[in-house]
Amino acid sequence: MGPLPRTVELFYDVLSPYSWLGFEILCRYQNIWNINLQLRPSLITGIMKDSGNKPPGLLPRKGQYMANDLKLLRHHLQIPIHFPKDFLSVMLEKGSLSAMRFLTALNLEHPEMLEKASRELWMRVWSRAAEKAGMSAEQAQGLLEKMSTPKVKNQLKETTEAACRYGAFGLPITVAHVDGQTHMLFGSDRMELLAHLLGEKWMGPVPPAVNARL
Secondary structure, eight states: OOOOOEEEEEEEOTTOHHHHHHHHHHHHHTTTSSEEEEEEEOOHHHHHHHHTOOOGGGSHHHHHHHHHHHHHHHHHHTOOOOOOTTHHHIIIIIOSHHHHHHHHHHHHHOGGGHHHHHHHHHTTOGGGHHHHTTOOHHHHHHHHHHTTSHHHHHHHHHHHHHHHHTTOSSSOEEEEEETTEEEEEESSSOHHHHHHHHTOOOOOSSOHHHHTTO
């Protein structure tokens, strides 16, 4: 009998493009490394407010850097990410509260669909997210009705507060529980360090087994 899987938590928000990058890399490795990957939908605006941080899109130089950075990472990581033209509108006006409540409700009711639905929301196919995740119209309607319930609101609030307790000042954060110690890593570019902490082999952002399927 081999060692028990190490628990790795990914706190993310679909408003965060780097959350998507970290999400995809960890999903690629979840069946390669000996880990128990736990997806934790969170609210980035709550974390920003709690930490006193500001979104990079509000600072022109950071916004321009992020746009160029994502263009390069799209090819390097083989993830179809595009910087939206209306990013400030999406970030400041639309936000992600409804999306993250939807994913929180989904995680409570149908956790096996969380990975697919999260991916669809990142791909900005909001109207097709439920269908693409493989749920029925009845299931989707049930989740939409539950989005505003105290249970879902409280769960999203508790998850966001948990991320803050780990020291989050933005998203994504990956929390690895290894040998009684907790390590919080910020960003999508800390996966090689995560592998080191887990005692696992890092084979790049697109490991061979995954690359063969792409």
